[in-house]
Amino acid sequence: MINIDFSSYKGIVVFDDFHINPNIPLSKQLYELKEDMLQVEFPGNYILDIGWRPSFNIDGYFHVLLIKDFDWEEPKYTKYSRDINQLIHDIQLALTELDLSINGGTF
Numbered sequence: 048m049i050n051i052d053f054s055s056y057k058g059i060v061v062f063d064d065f066h067i068n069p070n071i072p073l074s075k076q077l078y079e080l081k082e083d084m085l086q087v088e089f090p091g092n093y094i095l096d097i098g099w100r101p102s103f104n105i106d107g108y109f110h111v112l113l114i115k116d117f118d119w120e121e122p123k124y125t126k127y128s129r130d131i132n133q134l135i136h137d138i139q140l141a142l143t144e145l146d147l148s149i150n151g152g153t154f
Contacts, residue, residue, distance in 0.1 A: 049097075049135060053087045056142055058095070062086040065097065069131045074105050091149045092116050093123075095141055097134070109134045113141045115148070123148060 049065055065084040067076055080099040087095040094114040101107050111134065113124035124144045126137035 049085065049138065051135070051138055051142075053089075053095075053142075056089060056145060058087040058089045060085070060087050067131060073130075077103050077105060080104070080107060089145055089149070093145055093149070095138070095145070097138065109137075111137045111141050113144055 053060060062083065063085055064081060066079050067073070067084075073080065080103055082098045082100055082102045083096075084099060085095075085097040089095065092115060094112075094117070096112040096114060097109065099107050099109055108127045108129050109131075111124070111126045111128075112119075112122040115123050124141045126140065128134050128137055
């Protein structure tokens with residue numbers, strides 16, 4: 048799992064199949080590059096969704112989506128990246144967006 052404390056944002060991990068090792072090249076972890084890797088639920092009917100598209104394809108990318116009220120057609124936040132460090136940064140930005148959306152920045 049990614050080393051991010053979602054509980055400080057009152058998040059509950061509901062799906063965790065994220066087993067990427069940042070010390071190993073992604074090309075050596077193709078079996079871990081899946082469309083559904085991590086999902087976290089938050090108050091206010093928000094979902095953070097993380098995965099890799101297309102699955103098992105080194106030419107793909109990580110996606111980070113922040114969904115409100117199950118509206119997958121219009122995410123509140125969307126970012127794409129090809130490396131783990133950028134992914135972690137994008138997740139932090141999504142959590143900032145979540146904080147602002149729910150509490151005006153008071154988490």
